[in-house]
Amino acid sequence: xxxxxxxxxxxxxxxxxxxxxxxxxxxxxxxxxxxxxxxxxxxxxxxxxxxxxxxxxxxxxxxxxxxxxxxxxxxxxxxxxxxxxxxxxxxxxxxxxxxxxxxxxxxxxxxxxxxxxxxxxxxxxxxxxxxxxxxxxxxxxxxxxxxxxxxxxxxxxxxxxxxxxxxxxxxxxxxxxxxxxxxxxxxxxxxxxxxxxxxxxxxxxxxxxxxxxxxxxxxxxxxxxxxxxxxxxxxxxxxxxxxxxxxxxxxxxxxxxxxxxxxxxxxxxxxxxxxxxxxxxxxxxxxxxxxxxxxxxxxxxxxxxxxxxxxxxxxxxxxxxxxxxxxxxxxxxxxxxxxxxxxxxxxxxxxxxxx
Amino acid sequence: xxxxxxxxxxxxxxxxxxxxxxxxxxxxxxxxxxxxxxxxxxxxxxxxxxxxxxxxxxxxxxxxxxxxxxxxxxxxxxxxxxxxxxxxxxxxxxxxxxxxxxxxxxxxxxxxxxxxxxxxxxxxxxxxxxxxxxxxxxxxxxxxxxxxxxxxxxxxxxxxxxxxxxxxxxxxxxxxxxxxxxxxxxxxxxxxxxxxxxxxxxxxxxxxxxxxxxxxxxxxxxxxxxxxxxxxxxxxxxxxxxxxxxxxxxxxxxxxxxxxxxxxxxxxxxxxxxxxxxxxxxxxxxxxxxxxxxxxxxxxxxxxxxxxxxxxxx
Numbered sequence: 001x002x003x004x005x006x007x008x009x010x011x012x013x014x015x016x017x018x019x020x021x022x023x024x025x026x027x028x029x030x031x032x033x034x035x036x037x038x039x040x041x042x043x044x045x046x047x048x049x050x051x052x053x054x055x056x057x058x059x060x061x062x063x064x065x066x067x068x069x070x071x072x073x074x075x076x077x078x079x080x081x082x083x084x085x086x087x088x089x090x091x092x093x094x095x096x097x098x099x100x101x102x103x104x105x106x107x108x109x110x111x112x113x114x115x116x117x118x119x120x121x122x123x124x125x126x127x128x129x130x131x132x133x134x135x136x137x138x139x140x141x142x143x144x145x146x147x148x149x150x151x152x153x154x155x156x157x158x159x160x161x162x163x164x165x166x167x168x169x170x171x172x173x174x175x176x177x178x179x180x181x182x183x184x185x186x187x188x189x190x191x192x193x194x195x196x197x198x199x200x201x202x203x204x205x206x207x208x209x210x211x212x213x214x215x216x217x218x219x220x221x222x223x224x225x226x227x228x229x230x231x232x233x234x235x236x237x238x239x240x241x242x243x244x245x246x247x248x249x250x251x252x253x254x255x256x257x258x259x260x261x262x263x264x265x266x267x268x269x270x271x272x273x274x275x276x277x278x279x280x281x282x283x284x285x286x287x288x289x290x291x292x293x294x295x296x297x298x299x300x301x302x303x304x305x306x307x308x309x310x311x312x313x314x315x316x317x318x319x320x321x322x323x324x325x326x327x328x329x330x331x332x333x334x335x336x337x338x339x340x341x342x343x344x345x346x347x348x349x350x351x352x353x354x355x
Numbered sequence: 356x357x358x359x360x361x362x363x364x365x366x367x368x369x370x371x372x373x374x375x376x377x378x379x380x381x382x383x384x385x386x387x388x389x390x391x392x393x394x395x396x397x398x399x400x401x402x403x404x405x406x407x408x409x410x411x412x413x414x415x416x417x418x419x420x421x422x423x424x425x426x427x428x429x430x431x432x433x434x435x436x437x438x439x440x441x442x443x444x445x446x447x448x449x450x451x452x453x454x455x456x457x458x459x460x461x462x463x464x465x466x467x468x469x470x471x472x473x474x475x476x477x478x479x480x481x482x483x484x485x486x487x488x489x490x491x492x493x494x495x496x497x498x499x500x501x502x503x504x505x506x507x508x509x510x511x512x513x514x515x516x517x518x519x520x521x522x523x524x525x526x527x528x529x530x531x532x533x534x535x536x537x538x539x540x541x542x543x544x545x546x547x548x549x550x551x552x553x554x555x556x557x558x559x560x561x562x563x564x565x566x567x568x569x570x571x572x573x574x575x576x577x578x579x580x581x582x583x584x585x586x587x588x589x590x591x592x593x594x595x596x597x598x599x600x601x602x603x604x605x606x607x608x609x610x611x612x613x614x615x616x617x618x619x620x621x622x623x624x625x626x627x628x629x630x631x632x633x634x635x636x637x638x639x640x641x642x643x644x645x646x647x648x649x650x651x652x653x654x655x656x657x658x659x660x661x662x663x664x665x666x667x668x669x
Contacts, residue, residue: 142652143647147643288451321465330459
């Protein structure tokens with residue numbers, strides 16, 4: 001008979017091993033449908049690895065793709081820590097992106113050291129306010145935040161389309177629904193001239209470090225963790241649960257909003273309604289792979305970004321659909337969930353009758 | 356002004372209401388069956404996609420229409436088994452597992468579609484369910500033309516409402532299912548298996564969800580498109596709370612939603628010049644959130660919803 005015995009604490013090496021194991025398990029599971037299509041499995045994976053990290057350019061492309069994933073991964077990690085199920089990072093990303101072009105595409109003219117921070121703060125606020133609504137619905141009315149944040153994703157995307165076809169449409173864009181381009185003073189500079197990699201990556205890594213310090217070293221970080229572990233006990237101990245939830249909402253939504261700012265101000269330079277290929281949803285996978293640790297989000301985001309960049313390149317080479325990347329990511333999420341049992345429990349085999 | 360009211364007298368509007376409501380009826384029934392047994396199934400959005408794709412593909416490859424319906428149900432049940440095993444005996448987070456099932460089911464459907472049809476410009480089509488041509492009913496005044504436009508698939512949805520209501524309220528199985536979502540200890544004390552009941556309910560519920568997807572490709576349209584589900588699954592989760600987990604109210608909620616959606620589609624053509632179309636497209640989602648917030652305070656959630664049960668553990 002198998003028994004799960006809860007662990008008092010989990011060794012760090014085990015969490016890391018489980019995440020890496022889950023990544024490998026995901027690739028192994030994906031090999032099954034891949035083999036069923038008749039594609040050369042090992043060639044396909046080799047091409048994916050090469051496309052993700054085979055050259056300096058490939059690596060830079062993976063880092064570029066990882067940038068928004070770090071932000072949305074952090075957004076999910078901090079929210080899930082407090083058991084606030086924010087599934088709305090996609091919408092918050094678009095709210096941040098909308099604020100970015102609203103502030104940075106000509107409304108205000110100022111030197112970069114004023115305009116760039118202003119744009120970032122605006123984007124973070126937009127994302128934060130968007131998440132504050134479902135958090136208030138939850139704490140005031142008891143409405144489930146999962147459904148509200150999910151449905152808000154669709155509403156925000158429609159709102160962005162409306163703005164891009166209406167008041168915020170760039171008249172110079174030949175009828176294509178996109179915003180006016182960002183001013184040079186509002187743009188995040190490139191890290192290396194000629195490559196797409198930009199300062200958003202530095203901001204994302206900085207955000208991960210700050211969030212790590214905040215969660216592990218501050219009073220409010222402790223309160224947030226306490227609320228997540230056991231909200232009733234936290235309330236009984238006199239912790240301000242409602243305020244902690246609101247704070248988590250502001251941080252999580254703000255981080256997702258920054259993902260939008262970084263994509264628009266660092267990479268694209270203007271806003272279209274297809275800015276994000278699901279970065280918000282992928283952030284959930286990143287956070288789970290990272291075991292909700294802010295620092296772990298960085299390698300997890302690199303893995304997920306590598307899978308997507310690698311699959312694109314593999315798809316161009318041998319014509320296997322790049323939806324394969326979504327399969328790997330989905331399998332990775334489910335594998336790490338199952339693997340998480342190993343970090344939370346010791347599995348003990350006992351003979352029947354002795355227990 | 357009169358045009359806006361005139362819509363309500365058109366048979367086409369009411370026929371569209373039922374057509375839009377049908378997948379939601381399946382979805383809400385599936386969600387409430389899972390939740391009544393204590394399991395939140397956020398795999399619903401992906402199971403809709405997988406049902407739509409697999410049912411359609413089966414018919415495209417030569418199965419009869421009802422064969423496609425059965426395939427979709429089987430695919431839905433398979434994803435339900437996955438969700439059930441991960442959340443019931445293993446007790447994993449129902450939220451994150453559900454999102455994982457949605458991602459997996461969606462990417463499998465999309466990947467499978469791309470493998471089957473690498474480069475098609477227009478989506479291939481099938482011969483979809485034809486409207487039922489029942490002799491006398493079609494001649495009835497006003498409701499005749501409304502009913503005559505519906506297909507056998509819609510009849511199945513209405514039948515499922517009745518069957519599920521009866522099973523949940525009047526049978527020993529229904530009693531056990533409700534008990535397992537309210538008080539699993541009591542079920543265990545009866546000598547029944549909590550794990551088997553919960554997994555069974557999630558599988559049956561997921562099969563119903565997949566039928567909702569299959570309705571779109573086999574009856575409402577005749578092809579599979581990427582992004583065709585577009586949040587319908589999530590809407591069902593909101594409507595389930597609105598329906599307070601009762602099949603009868605689920606039917607009502609789905610029809611109300613269908614009427615609103617059909618109305619916004621028609622009012623767009625009248626007010627389209629003045630108001631951007633996106634405002635109307637937002638209405639169904641806003642309506643779902645409003646419905647959820649309004650009933651949330653009074654909502655009588657199944658008491659053991661999202662609480663994993665381990666034998667012999669308090």
